[in-house]
Amino acid sequence: MGASPCIPHLKSRSFDLLLKSPGLKRLLPKSPGLELLLVNLPDTMSFSVDQMSVPVFTLSLGCRVLPGCVTVAKFDGSHCCIAAATIADKVVIHSPHHQNGLLGRVGFGSTQCTQELSTLNMTQSVTALCAGVLDPSTDKDLLVVGTATSLLAYNVDTNMELFYREVPDGVGAMVIGKLGSDTTPLALVGGNCSLQGFDCKGKDIFWSVTGDNVCSLTLLDFDQDGENELIVGSEDFDIRVFKEDHIISEQTETEAVTSLAAFSNSKFGYGLANGTVGVYDKFQRLWRVKSKNRAMSIYAYDLDGDGVEELITGWSNGKIDARSSRTGEVMFKDNLNHAVAGITEGDYRMLGRSDLICCSVEGEGYNMSGEVGIRTSGVGPGTLSVEQDNFREILSKKQTLLLELRNYQGSAQFSNPAQGHTQDKQIISQEAKTRLQTGISINMGKDHIPPHVEITLSTNNDMIIRAVLVFAEGIFKGETHVIHPKDSEVSSKLNVALFPQKDVPIDIHIKSLVGCKGSQHYHVFELTRQLPRFSMYTLTTESSQPCDSFVSCFINERLQRIAMWLNQNFLLSEDLEVSFELKVSFLSLRNNSELTVTMFPDGRLVINTEDIVLAGELIQSLAAFLNLEHVQVVAGFPLQYRRLEELMQKVIALKEARLRLGAEMADHSGLIRSLVVRAEDARMMDNIGKI
Numbered sequence: 001m002g003a004s005p006c007i008p009h010l011k012s013r014s015f016d017l018l019l020k021s022p023g024l025k026r027l028l029p030k031s032p033g034l035e036l037l038l039v040n041l042p043d044t045m046s047f048s049v050d051q052m053s054v055p056v057f058t059l060s061l062g063c064r065v066l067p068g069c070v071t072v073a074k075f076d077g078s079h080c081c082i083a084a085a086t087i088a089d090k091v092v093i094h095s096p097h098h099q100n101g102l103l104g105r106v107g108f109g110s111t112q113c114t115q116e117l118s119t120l121n122m123t124q125s126v127t128a129l130c131a132g133v134l135d136p137s138t139d140k141d142l143l144v145v146g147t148a149t150s151l152l153a154y155n156v157d158t159n160m161e162l163f164y165r166e167v168p169d170g171v172g173a174m175v176i177g178k179l180g181s182d183t184t185p186l187a188l189v190g191g192n193c194s195l196q197g198f199d200c201k202g203k204d205i206f207w208s209v210t211g212d213n214v215c216s217l218t219l220l221d222f223d224q225d226g227e228n229e230l231i232v233g234s235e236d237f238d239i240r241v242f243k244e245d246h247i248i249s250e251q252t253e254t255e256a257v258t259s260l261a262a263f264s265n266s267k268f269g270y271g272l273a274n275g276t277v278g279v280y281d282k283f284q285r286l287w288r289v290k291s292k293n294r295a296m297s298i299y300a301y302d303l304d305g306d307g308v309e310e311l312i313t314g315w316s317n318g319k320i321d322a323r324s325s326r327t328g329e330v331m332f333k334d335n336l337n338h339a340v341a342g343i344t345e346g347d348y349r350m351l352g353r354s355d356l357i358c359c360s361v362e363g364e365g366y367n368m369s370g371e372v373g374i375r376t377s378g379v380g381p382g383t384l385s386v387e388q389d390n391f392r393e394i395l396s397k398k399q400t401l402l403l404e405l406r407n408y409q410g411s412a413q414f415s416n417p418a419q420g421h422t423q424d425k426q427i428i429s430q431e432a433k434t435r436l437q438t439g440i441s442i443n444m445g446k447d448h449i450p451p452h453v454e455i456t457l458s459t460n461n462d463m464i465i466r467a468v469l470v471f472a473e474g475i476f477k478g479e480t481h482v483i484h485p486k487d488s489e490v491s492s493k494l495n496v497a498l499f500p501q502k503d504v505p506i507d508i509h510i511k512s513l514v515g516c517k518g519s520q521h522y523h524v525f526e527l528t529r530q531l532p533r534f535s536m537y538t539l540t541t542e543s544s545q546p547c548d549s550f551v552s553c554f555i556n557e558r559l560q561r562i563a564m565w566l567n568q569n570f571l572l573s574e575d576l577e578v579s580f581e582l583k584v585s586f587l588s589l590r591n592n593s594e595l596t597v598t599m600f601p602d603g604r605l606v607i608n609t610e611d612i613v614l615a616g617e618l619i620q621s622l623a624a625f626l627n628l629e630h631v632q633v634v635a636g637f638p639l640q641y642r643r644l645e646e647l648m649q650k651v652i653a654l655k656e657a658r659l660r661l662g663a664e665m666a667d668h669s670g671l672i673r674s675l676v677v678r679a680e681d682a683r684m685m686d687n688i689g690k691i
Contacts, residue, residue: 058364058365058366058367059082059094059364059365060363060364060365061082061084061086061092061094061117061359061363061364061365062092062117062363063086063087063088063090063092063363064086064087064361064362064363065084065085065086065087065092065341065342065359065360065361065362065363066084066085066086066087066126066129066341066361067296067297067339067340067341067342067361068128068129068259068296068297068341068342069084069085069126069128069129069341069342070082070083070084070085070129070297070341070342070343070344070359071083071084071129071130071131071342071344072131072344072345072346072348072357073131073132073141073143073156073346074139074140074141074346075093075095075131075140075141075142075143075155075156075157076140076157077138077139077140077141077157079095079096079097079350080346080347080348080350081093081094081095081096081097081156082094082346082348082357082359082365083129083131083143083156084129084341084342084359084363085126085129085145086126086363089121089122089123089124089125089126090119090120090121090122091119091120091122091126091129091143091145092117092118092119092120092363093117093118093119093120093143093156094116094117094365095116095117095118096116096348097350118156120143120145120154120156122145122147122152124147124148124149124150125147125148126145126146126147127146127147127148127170127171127172128145128146128171128172128173128174128189129143129144129145129146129174130144130174130175130176130187131143131144131176132144132176132177132185132187133176133185134153134162134176134185134186134187134199134200135162135185135200136183136184136185136200140155140157142154142155142156142162142176142200143155143156144174144176144187146167146170146171146172146174146189147170147171148170148171149166149167149168149170150164150165150166150167150171151164151165151167151171151187151189151198152164153187153198153200153202162200162202163198163200163201163202164202165198165202165204167189167191167196169191169192169193169194169196170191170192171189171190171191172190172191172192172213172214172215173189173190173214173215173216173217173233174187174188174189174190174217175187175188175217175218175219175230176188177219177228178219178228179197179206179219179228179229179230179244180227180228180229180243180244181227181244182205182206184199184205185199185200186198186199186205186206187199188206188217188219188230190210190214190215190216190217190232190234191213191214192213192214193209193210193211193212193213193214194207194208194209194210194214195207195208195209195210195214195230195232195242206244206245207245208242208245210232210234210240211234211236211238211240212234212235212236212238213234213235214232214233214234215233215234215235215256215257215258216232216233216257216258216259216260216270216271217230217231217232217233217260218230218231218260218261218262218268219231219262220262220263220266220268221266222241222243222248222249222266222268222282223243223248223266223282224265224266227243229241229242229243229248230242231260231262231268233256233257233258233259233260233270234256234257235256236256237252237253237254237255237256237257237502238250238251238252238253238257239251239252239253239257239260239270239280249282249283250620251280251283251285252502252504253270253272253276253473253474254272254274254276254473254474254479255272255273255274255276256272256273257270257271257272258271258272258273258294258295259271259277259295259296259297259298260298261298261299261300261311262300263279263300263309263325264300264309265281266281266282267279267280267281267286267300267325268280269298269300269311269325270298271295271297271298271313272295273294274290274294275290275291275292275293275294275295276288276289276290276291276295276473277289277291277295277298277311277313277323278328279311279325279328286325286326286327286328287327287328288328288473289323289328290479291315293315293316293317293319294315294316295313295314295315295316296314296315296316296339296340296341296342297313297314297340297341297342297343298311298312298313298314298343299311299312299343299344299345299356300312300325301322301343301345301356303322303331303332303356304331304332308324308325308326309325310322310323310324310325310331310332311323311324311325312343312356313343314340314341314342314343314358315339315340316339316340317339318335318336318337318338318339318340318360319333319334319335319336319340320333320334320335320336320340320343320358321333321334336358336360336364336366337360337362337364338360338361338362338364339360339361340358340359340360340361341359341360341361342358342359343356343357343358343359344357344359345357348367349367355367404523433460433461434459434460434461434463434514434523435459435460436457436458436459436465436512436514436525436527437457437458437459437460438455438456438457438510438527438529439455439456439458440453440454440455440456440529440531440535440571441453441454441456441571441573442454442535442538442571442589443497444538444589449497450499450589451538451589452497452498452499452589453497453498453499453500453531453535453536453571453589454495454496454497454498455470455495455496455498455508455510455529456493456494456495456496457493457494457495457496457510457512458492458493458494459492459493459514461492462492462517463492463514463515463516464490464491464492464514464515464516464517465490465491465492465493465494465512465513465514466484466485466490466513466514466515466522467482467483467484467485467512467513467522468482468483468494468496468510468511468512468513469481469482469483469510469511469512470482470483470496470508470509470510471508471509471510471511472498472506472507472508472509473506473507474500474501474502474504474506475498475499475500475501475506481496483496490517494512496510498531500531500535500536503533503534503536503614503617504533505530505531505532505533506530506531507528507529507530508528508529508530508531509526509527509528510525510526510527510528510529511524511525511526512524512525512526512527531571532568532569532570532571533569533617533621534569534570534571534586534618534621535570535571536588536589536590537570537571537586537587537588537589537595538571538586538587538589539570539572539573539584539585539586540585540586540587540594541585542585544585544594546594546596546598546608547594547596547608547609547610548636548638548639549608549609549610549612549615549636549637549638549639549640550606550607550608550609550615550635550636551606551607551615551616551618551619551633551634551635551636552604552605552606552607552633552634552635553604553605553619553631553632553633553634554602554603554604554605554632555599555603555605555622555626555628555631556603557603557626559578559579559580559581559582559599559601560578561626562578562582562599562605562622563575563576563577563578563582565621565622565625565626566584566597568625569621569625570586578599580601581598581599581600581601582597582598582599583596583597583598583599584596584597585597588611593609593610593611594608594609595607595608595609595611595614596608596609597618605622607619610637610639612635612637612640615635619631619633
């Protein structure tokens with residue numbers, strides 16, 4: 001049987017599987033441009049994707065693809081197509097089941113290899129791309145394309161433009177679906193600090209604002225009430241959850257949130273610009289990992305067929321991995337030849353089930369079937385008993401304890417090679433009784449060292465601290481800091497300076513090497529401490545007049561509850577105790593600004609600070625601590641008002657200058673036109689010298 005000239009090769013060992021697959025037999029005659037990569041495996045073999053997987057087929061779009069601008073849609077309501085934005089300001093659509101013959105804005109190839117490819121020409125660079133059912137009267141997906149200034153909705157099946165809207169704030173991210181109690185599908189668009197929702201007619205149905213440029217969007221039933229909430233990732237490192245136009249949750253990360261992926265339950269995955277990926281379950285982060293490469297695309301997909309979706313991540317170095325949404329454990333990995341541009345899913349082979357589809361920036365598409373893998377034991381995924389899991393865990397703990405014992409013995413022999421067995425036992429006993437003590441305090445700094453938070457590590461005996469590795473997101477560059485004192489400075493005590501840039505609670509993970517002086521073997525102590533959210537504010541006893549800027553509200557709570565909130569969120573040497581009235585003052589370690597919190601017996605809470613952002617964070621933190629859904633707040637910031645007035649005056653002056661320059665340009669244009677006419681008359685009359 002001869003292969004089509006457009007198919008470079010078809011391995012003979014894969015031929016049997018090809019003939020047994022009705023979906024691929026339907027696909028081959030209509031898709032001569034596909035390079036099929038298949039494997040011939042026994043029918044009785046069970047599969048999982050614990051380590052590596054083999055692509056079921058690959059295809060080429062023939063052009064470079066923009067990262068994040070890849071989607072799969074059913075434009076005719078039944079057959080899957082791949083749509084991707086290219087660097088040439090075009091949208092290419094791969095339709096292996098398409099019947100040519102439509103005319104319009106979309107152009108189709110003329111050769112046999114390109115008949116399944118069509119292109120949509122854009123006048124601007126594409127910034128976002130998505131597809132979905134936007135018109136409730138039909139089940140056909142519509143293609144929505146976003147640029148820096150506009151939004152286009154296109155019906156690929158009829159080759160007609162549905163609507164075109166100017167979007168001054170730009171389109172940074174898009175998602176199609178139903179939001180809140182509204183049953184109308186919307187194309188939700190995120191731009192420059194704005195969120196908009198358009199229906200199938202292009203009407204602006206939804207509008208809201210967010211803190212910064214929107215990088216990613218997804219829809220998720222966050223609170224499990226049967227209605228979708230909008231998850232927004234932005235450049236200000238925040239993940240916000242919108243219930244219609246109200247923010248019900250806000251999580252702060254360490255970098256811009258470039259990717260979001262919704263799971264079928266209340267979980268969602270996220271990816272950051274610094275190579276971090278992780279999973280949240282409502283307000284709780286389940287896990288996170290960081291890589292030196294950037295996460296180009298993430299997607300939630302049940303790869304092993306156990307009913308629980310995994311987080312699929314495509315990286316800038318071409319790696320693709322699948323991690324458990326519960327633990328972050330790697331369950332599958334593969335490598336492409338180029339960076340990953342997008343990950344999606346669709347029934348591309350028409351077998352009645354969705355396959356994972358990955359696309360590289362070079363336009364190469366890969367179909368990763370969940371059936372293909374390397375486990376050949378005959379035991380399906382998820383069938384291992386709990387007893388086996390427990391047995392493996394016990395063996396792992398045993399190996400860890402044996403290794404720890406060998407380290408103790410090696411340390412004792414190195415420190416006292418001439419001593420007897422009794423001395424070795426004493427040293428081992430001393431090391432086993434060693435405890436690593438930690439303390440967190442505020443250091444007001446000296447000389448060239450600014451004020452900071454300080455962690456003090458010390459041992460309870462003569463054992464020394466040789467080195468310390470501190471892992472804390474958002475504090476150190478690279479999130480990891482290593483302290484390795486000189487040999488002459490090694491002691492049983494070590495201080496670590498921390499300079500948090502944002503007011504967020506931070507988990508500090510510490511690994512310390514502790515052992516005998518002069519030893520080459522050290523015991524690794526691991527511990528975790530959490531910095532309070534407002535740890536960069538120190539309690540001050542100096543009485544001064546509070547500033548004029550304030551926020552106030554009435555809270556029906558006891559003073560002891562407010563004091564408990566202060567004790568948990570500020571770094572205090574001892575807990576506050578109150579009786580009839582609460583008034584505490586703090587000093588910022590960053591800019592020496594003052595903060596005063598006053599709680600009166602009638603329930604009125606007043607926070608005095610010039611920092612309007614800090615005031616909002618304090619109110620949000622207090623409301624979350626007290627489980628308050630609505631807080632009526634009165635705010636007054638005279639300095640901010642004056643700055644706003646100055647900016648408005650500048651805007652008015654710039655607008656007047658623009659109008660004046662426009663009028664002058666019109667006058668000069670009229671003068672230039674008259675001079676051009678006179679010059680042309682003089683040229684025709686050969687009277688240039690007298691003009």
